[in-house]
Amino acid sequence: MSRWSRPLFWVLALAICGQGWAQSSKGQHQGIGRAATADEIAAWDTDVRGDLKGLPPGSGSVSRGEVVWEAKCASCHGSFGESNQFFPPLIGGITAEDIKTGRVAGLVRGGDQRSTVMKLPKISTLWDYINRAMPWQAPKTLTADEVYAVTAYILNQGNIVPGSFVLSDRNMAEVQAMLPNRNGMTRNHGLWDTRGKPDVKAAACMRNCGPEPRITSQLPDHASGSHGNLAEQYRLFGQVRMAVLPAVKPVAAAAAPAGVSDPGRSLADKNGCLACHAPKQRTIGPALAEIASKYRGVSDAESRLVAKVRAGGQGVWGNMPMPPYQNLPEQELRAMVQWMLKSE
C-alpha cells in the first residue's frame, strides 16, 4: 500500500472493479461469468425449432443433394437411404395415402422396420440434425445450402417431393404439410413431467394373487450364446456363480481324439474336463497340448498340475476361470493329469 499514492489507488480500483459494480445491481454472485457477445451466440445457436425458428436462409436442389449424398452420406446410409448396415434405414414404409393423411399406416399395422421418414413429424428435425451432427465422422461441416440439398434428396427418395424440387427456407413450411407422419405424435400423456399422472395402474396384492403363474417367454434358442461366456462376466466367489456357456460344449467334445483308450482320457471325459480343454486348440480353456508343453521338463509337473486342478484358478491362460475340483479321488486325478501331460 505504501508504494501507491492514495489517489492513484482509487483510480485503479475503480477501473478494475467497474464491471463488478455494474453487476452488483443485478443481485448475487458478483464477478461470475460475463456477457456473451453476439458473434458467440450466433456461433453456437444453430438450432432450428419445430416452428422453423432459427432456420437460416439458403436453398438446395434434389440433384445437388444427390451429389453431396454420394460423397458424404451414402457410405453409411446406402445410395438411396435404404441401408440397414450401420444405422436404421432412413427411407421406406410410407405410401401416397400416408402423405395425404399425415399418419403412417405402417405404424398402426406394425411389423415393418421403422424408417426415419415413417416417424418424422417435423421437417425442422431432419434439417437441424443433419446440420448439427452429419456427416458422421465430420459433423457441422456442411454449408446451409448443402443441408437443404441433402434434406431435399432424402425427401425425394421418400417420394415426398419430385426430382425437380428445390428446398429452401421459403418452402420448408409447405414441405412440413406433406410429411407422412406429421399428425403421428401425441403429447397427451402423463410422462412428460415427474408430477404427471401415470397411465398404468397396478395393485399390490399380497396373498393368493391371481392364477398359477405360467411362463410365457424364455430366452430364445438362437440367443442362448449371444452374450458371450457368462462365466466371464461375474466374480469367482459369493452367493452364486455365473453359468458356463452351454453352447460351447459340443464343439469341444467333438474335438476330443477318437479311438484313444487311455484310462486317463476316459476319466477326463467322464469328469467333464474335455468340455473346456480340447486336444490341440484353445477353446474355453487352454488346449491339452498347450498345458503339456508348458510343463514339459518340469520335475514336479504332475503334483503341481494336480494341485491346480483341485484349486481351480484364473489368469494363467486367460480370463476364463477354471472351477476347483476339490473332491476328485486322488488316483483318478493323477491318471488324468498323467494322460494330459502326454498330449502333443
Place this chain on the structure above:
Amino acid sequence: MKRITAIGQVKPAVEDRRGFLRRSLSLTGGAVAALAGGGAAIAKGDPAILQLPAHSTGLGQPVAARGYGKPSEFEKNLQRRESPGLTRVSQSSVAFAPLQGLFGIITPNGLHFERHHQGWWDIDPRQHRLMLHGLVREARVYTMDDLMRLPSVSRIHFIECGANSGMEWANVAVPTVQYSHGMLSCCEFTGVRLATLLEHCGADVKKGRYLLAEGADGSGLTRTIGMERALDDVIVAWAMNGECLRPENGYPLRLVVPGVQGVSWVKWLRRLEVGDQPWDTREEALHYIDLMPDGLHRQYSSVQECKSVITTPSGGQVLLNQGQYNVTGLAWSGRGRIRRVDVSFDGGRNWKIARLEAPVLPKALTRFNISWNWDGRPAILQSRAIDDTGYVQPKIAQLRAVRGTRSIYHNNAIQSWLVAASGEVSNVQVE
C-alpha cells in the same frame, strides 16, 4: 503370481440349457440339488487355513504403488459390456453396468453405464464454456472457474436410459440383469443448481416455459426440458462420487435431471437456451418416442417410473446349493422415494415385504434385501416396488394392455427370474 481363488464348488452347466430347464421344471415335489456343496471331508482341514499363503509369509507392496487405485485383479470380470447385435456402431451404442456384481446404491465411476450418440471425448476443462441465452435478461458465458465458485450442492440420484429393458417389451431377449437392466447407475453428483444460473442470467421463467440443453460433442445432442423441472432439482454437475465426471459421462460438465430419462442428462454440456416452445429435436421427435398400439408416438415421455429388479440371484447365475440366500436388488422411482419393495418366490402369487437399506432418497436407487431358504425346488423370483405417490410397479401384461409391445422405451415391468432345480437361474416372463 498365483491367482487361486474360488473355494466353493460349482458344477459347470454343460448340458443344453433348454433341455436342462425343461427337465428341471418337470420335477415336482422331490427336491433335487444338482450342485453338491461342501462334499467329501478334507482329511486334516482346509489347505487355505493349514498352509500359510505368500501374503501371510512375505512382504507386501508399498504405498502409492498405484497412484490411482483400481479394483483387485480378481474383480476383472465385472466390466461394462455392449450387448452384441443391439447396435452396429460402437460410437453410437451402449455399455451396460454389471448390476449383478454391485453392492449398495452407488455405482463405481468406472462401471457407470455408457451411452454415446457420436463417440466420447476427453475435453480440456480450461477450454470448456457454458452459454446461457434465449429469453434471458442477459446472455452469459461461464468458464469452469466461474461455475465452481457458485454455491454447489451434492445429491444422490439414479440415471436410467429410457430404453432400459427396452429389448424385452415383446419377449425375453437377453440372459442377464446386466443387459436387461444395466442402463442404470446411481451417483452422488456435485454441481450448481440450474435454478441458480437461470436466476443469475435473469431468465424469463413466465414466457420461457422451456429450456434447450445442448452437448459439445459431434452429435450436439439436444433435449428440451420444462422450465418447472429446470427450476426444481436439476443440477449443472461437474463431479460424480467425489471426483470430477468421467469423460464417458460428460467431463467436464453435464446436466443432472433427477427422475428423468438419461438422454436429458446432456453430457459435455455447452449451451442452455430459454424458449417458449419445445424444440422437436432428433432425440425427441425421431428417437426416445414411445410407439403406442394406435400408431401414435408419445413425444416427450420422460419420467422413469417406479421400477425394481433382483440382482442376486439373477439370470445366468447358478445357486451353489440348497439353503440360505440373501436375495438382494435395487428399486427406484423418478417420481420420488421408494416406500416399499415386495418379493415373491412363487411367480407373483404370494409376496413378502423386503428390508429397505438406508439411505432411502428421492429419485435415487434404493437397496433391498430379503433372506430366502432355497429348498431345491424350482422357484420364480420377482420384486415389486411402490413409491411414495402410491404407484405400484406393474406386471409386463399390465403395461402391454395399455402400451402394446412396440414402445421400445419406458419398460418398468416386474422382472421374473426362474430358479431351476439345478440351481440355474434364467430370465423368463410370466402371466
